[in-house]
Amino acid sequence: MRVLSKNIFSINTPIVLRPVIVIILYHFHPKAMEAEKASLIPKRRDISRTKSSAHDELHSFRSWLRWMCVDQSTGYTFCLSWLVFIVFTIVIPTLSHFYLACSDCDNRHARPHDSHVQLSLSTMATLSFLCLSRFVRVYGLRRFLFFDKLCNESDTVRKGYTEQLDSSLKILFIFVAPCFTAEAAYKIWWYSSGATAIPFLGNAMVSDAVACTLELASWLYRTVVFFLVCVLFRLICHLQILRLQDFAKVFHVDSDVEDVLREHLRIRRHLHIISHRYRVFILWALILVTISQFTSLLDTTRSTADLSIFKTGELALVSVSLLAGIMILLRCATRITHKAQGVTCLAAKWHVCATIESFDPPDIDTETPPMGVLTNQVFSHDASASDNDDAGSEDELDSTKLIPAYARSTISFQKRQALVTYFENNRAGITVFGFMLDRTSLHTIVMIEMSLVLWLLGKTVGIS
Incomplete structure (x- = not known):
C-alpha cells in the first residue's frame, strides 16, 4: 500500500x-x-546539540573527563559530577579550615592564611565547573570543540588540530604537576611534623594519611578543573590560528574576492562564537584573581603579620597557579587577535603587489630610462629574499616577502580595494563584551597582575 x-x-x-x-x-x-x-508534513530540523559517538577522535579525551568526574553526558555521570564537585570543592575545604587549621599549633604549623587559600581555589573551581558544565550540557563536547566543523577544513588544519588535542592533556600536566608537587611536599611535611597538635579520631597515623590524601585530592581537583577550562580555550584558539594560516594561502593563488570574503566571514563568525562562550569566564576569572591578589596583599602587609615560608608558602603557590591560568587565557586570546588582524596587512600587501604588476613594463629601449627601471636596478628582488633568510619563525600572515600577483588578470582594482577596505574596518579577534583582547590590553593586564604577584612573592617567600 x-x-x-x-x-x-x-x-x-x-x-x-x-x-x-x-x-x-x-x-x-x-x-x-x-x-x-x-x-x-515537513520534518522539523534537529536543533539539539551535536553528540559525540563512542569511538571517534574524542574517545580518549571523553574518557579522561569521565575519570575526572566532569562528564555530564548521562544522568548518572551528571549526578556523580555534581557530587564530586560538592565534596572536593565545598565539604573538604570547609572541614579542613575549621577542623584542621590548627589554631593552637606552634608557630611553624599555624595556617593564618588558610581562609584566603581555600576561598581562592574554591571560587575559581566553582566558576570553572559551572562554565564547563554549561559548555558540555548545551553544546556537547564535539560541537564545543568545533569537531563538527572540521569536515569543511583542509587536511593540514584537521591534522594540526588533532595533534593539538592529543597534546592538550600533556600541557595540562605540565602546568599542574609542579604546583601539585610543591603542595604535596608542604602537606606531607605539615602532617608528618605536627601530627600531635591536630584533633584525631582513632589511630593518629591513619587519620593523618586520610586527611592528607583528602586535602591533596581536593587541591588537585580544583586546580585541574580551572586549568582544564583554560587549556580547552587554548585548544579552540589554536584551531582558529590554523584556519587563519590556511586562509592566508588564498592570496598566493588565483582566488576570487567573493570566496575570500566568504571564508573570512566564516572565520569571524567562529571567533564571535568563541568570544560569546568564553566572555563570562574570562571576565570573572580576571575579577576574582585580582580580588584574590589584593586581599592576599592586604593580609600579608599588615603590621602584625608574621610572615614565613611555612605560613605563606601555600598562599604564594595558589597565587602563582591562578596567574598561570590567566596568562594562558590572555596569551591565546591576544595571539589569535594578532593573527586575525594580520590578515589586513597581508591583504594590503597583496593589493599593492597586484597593482604594481598590473602596469605594463616600461620600454627600456628609450634613450632615457624611466625612474622605475633605475629603481629596480638599485633595489633588486634578490636583496629582499636574502634579508629573510633568518626569518624562520615567520608564517604566511607575518611574512615580509612580496606576494606574486596571480590574480591581477581576473580581479579588478576596485574589487581588491573594496576587500582591503573591508578588512581595515572589520577587524576580527577575541572580544569580551565588545572589548578587544589585543596586545595593548595584554600588556596592561599583565603589568597589573604581575605587579601584585611579585609584590606578594616578595612579602611571602622573599622573591621580588
Whole structure:
C-alpha cells in the first residue's frame, strides 16, 4: 500500500484527482493515510546539540573527563559530577579550615592564611565547573570543540588540530604537576611534623594519611578543573590560528574576492562564537584573581603579620597557579587577535603587489630610462629574499616577502580595494563584551597582575 501511495502521489498525478485518491486510501487503509499525512508534513530540523559517538577522535579525551568526574553526558555521570564537585570543592575545604587549621599549633604549623587559600581555589573551581558544565550540557563536547566543523577544513588544519588535542592533556600536566608537587611536599611535611597538635579520631597515623590524601585530592581537583577550562580555550584558539594560516594561502593563488570574503566571514563568525562562550569566564576569572591578589596583599602587609615560608608558602603557590591560568587565557586570546588582524596587512600587501604588476613594463629601449627601471636596478628582488633568510619563525600572515600577483588578470582594482577596505574596518579577534583582547590590553593586564604577584612573592617567600 505504501508503494502504491507513492506512485499515486507522483508528480505526474493530476492535482484534481489527489483528494479523491486520498479518500479512497483512507477508506481502505487508514494507517496508510496516517503515514501519508506524516510524510507530507515537513520534518522539523534537529536543533539539539551535536553528540559525540563512542569511538571517534574524542574517545580518549571523553574518557579522561569521565575519570575526572566532569562528564555530564548521562544522568548518572551528571549526578556523580555534581557530587564530586560538592565534596572536593565545598565539604573538604570547609572541614579542613575549621577542623584542621590548627589554631593552637606552634608557630611553624599555624595556617593564618588558610581562609584566603581555600576561598581562592574554591571560587575559581566553582566558576570553572559551572562554565564547563554549561559548555558540555548545551553544546556537547564535539560541537564545543568545533569537531563538527572540521569536515569543511583542509587536511593540514584537521591534522594540526588533532595533534593539538592529543597534546592538550600533556600541557595540562605540565602546568599542574609542579604546583601539585610543591603542595604535596608542604602537606606531607605539615602532617608528618605536627601530627600531635591536630584533633584525631582513632589511630593518629591513619587519620593523618586520610586527611592528607583528602586535602591533596581536593587541591588537585580544583586546580585541574580551572586549568582544564583554560587549556580547552587554548585548544579552540589554536584551531582558529590554523584556519587563519590556511586562509592566508588564498592570496598566493588565483582566488576570487567573493570566496575570500566568504571564508573570512566564516572565520569571524567562529571567533564571535568563541568570544560569546568564553566572555563570562574570562571576565570573572580576571575579577576574582585580582580580588584574590589584593586581599592576599592586604593580609600579608599588615603590621602584625608574621610572615614565613611555612605560613605563606601555600598562599604564594595558589597565587602563582591562578596567574598561570590567566596568562594562558590572555596569551591565546591576544595571539589569535594578532593573527586575525594580520590578515589586513597581508591583504594590503597583496593589493599593492597586484597593482604594481598590473602596469605594463616600461620600454627600456628609450634613450632615457624611466625612474622605475633605475629603481629596480638599485633595489633588486634578490636583496629582499636574502634579508629573510633568518626569518624562520615567520608564517604566511607575518611574512615580509612580496606576494606574486596571480590574480591581477581576473580581479579588478576596485574589487581588491573594496576587500582591503573591508578588512581595515572589520577587524576580527577575541572580544569580551565588545572589548578587544589585543596586545595593548595584554600588556596592561599583565603589568597589573604581575605587579601584585611579585609584590606578594616578595612579602611571602622573599622573591621580588
